[in-house]
Amino acid sequence: MEILWLRDFEALVAQKNFSRAAEERNVSQPAFSRRIRALEEEVGAKLINRQTLPLSLTAAGEVFLPQARLILRTYEETLERCQTVDAAGENVIRFATTQSLYLTHYKTHIAPLVEQGGLEIDLNSTSWSASQFVSALQQRYCDVILTYWHPAMDFLSPLEVANCEYLTLGRDDFIPVSKSGADGPLFHLDQGDKKSVPLLSYGTVSALRSVVDHSVRQQLKAPKTLVVSQSALAISVKAMILEGFGLGWLPRELCKSELSKGLLEIAGSEKFSQQLEIRLYRDNDNQKPTLKKLWRDMQALTGKSGTSAGADGDHSQPDDLN
Structure with a gap:
C-alpha cells in the first residue's frame, strides 16, 4: 500500500x-x-x-x-x-512513554534531571499499544521506555529474554474511582445489589486493561459490571468518569487533584486496588554515552542498580519518589 x-x-x-x-x-x-x-x-x-x-x-x-x-x-x-533526531545527532536520547506517565512521573522526576545534566531528549508521549513500546525499544526506535508494571501485565515479557534492564522509580496505586454525588460516589463496587455497575474500561491495546480484569477477577464476590466504554488512554477514561458515565480504574497520581477537590471519590474497598510499579527500561546493548549518563543519574536518584528484565525476585520497592 x-x-x-x-x-x-x-x-x-x-x-x-x-x-x-x-x-x-x-x-x-x-x-x-x-x-x-x-x-x-x-x-x-x-x-x-x-x-x-x-x-x-x-x-x-x-x-x-x-x-x-x-x-x-x-x-x-x-x-x-527522524529528521529531528538526525539533525540533533546521535547523542539525543529517544524517550517513549504514555500520556499519563508523561503528565505525572516524567515531568516531575525525570525532566528536572535531564535539564540539570544538559541531556538532549527526544520525547515521544504516545498512544502506542503496549506491545509497540517493547518493539520500539528492541528495534532502537527509542532508547528508553517509561512504563507501568504489574504482575498481570504480559506485554513486557519479551524483554525478559532480551538483554534489557530496568529501574523502579516508584509506585502508584491503581484505584477504582467515580464521580462524586450528593451521597458519595455515583457508582460503587460494594453497592451490594444485583444491578450491574457501569464500567469505563481500557481497550485491549492498553497495558492497564489486564490490571482492571485482574482486580475484578480475583474477588470471589465481584460485582457484575457492564462495560459501557473502552479507551486506550487513562486520560480519556478519567474524562468519561468525570462526566458521570460510570466508574473506572485510574492511577492515583493522575486523579489526585480531582480526589482532593471532591470531584472524584474512591469507588471500592481496598481489595479492589492494585499497586503499579513505575519502571524505566533500556537495552544493555545500546552503548550511547548520553544514555549511560542518564542511567547512572537515575541509579543515583533511586539508590538502586539496574535489574535484569528477566531476573527473578520479589520485586521489592525503593521508597517512592512522590
Missing part, C-alpha cells in the same frame, strides 16, 4: 468528486481513478460508493477512513521525528 494512495483517498473523501480530487492531487483523472482502484484492491473491499451524487463512502470506507488518517498522521510524525 502506497502513502500517496491514502492521500488520494483523503482528497476524494473531502472533495466527493473524482475530477476535483484529481485536480487537488495534481494528477489526471484517469490516473487518479486507477490509484483509487489500486487502493481498493489492496484493501480487498470497495471504499467508494460511485452510485451516489455526490460520492459517498461504503460501510468499509467508513471503517477505513479513520485508520487511513491515523496511518498518514503516524507516517508524518515519524518523518518529522
Whole structure:
C-alpha cells in the first residue's frame, strides 16, 4: 500500500468528486481513478460508493477512513521525528512513554534531571499499544521506555529474554474511582445489589486493561459490571468518569487533584486496588554515552542498580519518589 494512495483517498473523501480530487492531487483523472482502484484492491473491499451524487463512502470506507488518517498522521510524525533526531545527532536520547506517565512521573522526576545534566531528549508521549513500546525499544526506535508494571501485565515479557534492564522509580496505586454525588460516589463496587455497575474500561491495546480484569477477577464476590466504554488512554477514561458515565480504574497520581477537590471519590474497598510499579527500561546493548549518563543519574536518584528484565525476585520497592 502506497502513502500517496491514502492521500488520494483523503482528497476524494473531502472533495466527493473524482475530477476535483484529481485536480487537488495534481494528477489526471484517469490516473487518479486507477490509484483509487489500486487502493481498493489492496484493501480487498470497495471504499467508494460511485452510485451516489455526490460520492459517498461504503460501510468499509467508513471503517477505513479513520485508520487511513491515523496511518498518514503516524507516517508524518515519524518523518518529522527522524529528521529531528538526525539533525540533533546521535547523542539525543529517544524517550517513549504514555500520556499519563508523561503528565505525572516524567515531568516531575525525570525532566528536572535531564535539564540539570544538559541531556538532549527526544520525547515521544504516545498512544502506542503496549506491545509497540517493547518493539520500539528492541528495534532502537527509542532508547528508553517509561512504563507501568504489574504482575498481570504480559506485554513486557519479551524483554525478559532480551538483554534489557530496568529501574523502579516508584509506585502508584491503581484505584477504582467515580464521580462524586450528593451521597458519595455515583457508582460503587460494594453497592451490594444485583444491578450491574457501569464500567469505563481500557481497550485491549492498553497495558492497564489486564490490571482492571485482574482486580475484578480475583474477588470471589465481584460485582457484575457492564462495560459501557473502552479507551486506550487513562486520560480519556478519567474524562468519561468525570462526566458521570460510570466508574473506572485510574492511577492515583493522575486523579489526585480531582480526589482532593471532591470531584472524584474512591469507588471500592481496598481489595479492589492494585499497586503499579513505575519502571524505566533500556537495552544493555545500546552503548550511547548520553544514555549511560542518564542511567547512572537515575541509579543515583533511586539508590538502586539496574535489574535484569528477566531476573527473578520479589520485586521489592525503593521508597517512592512522590
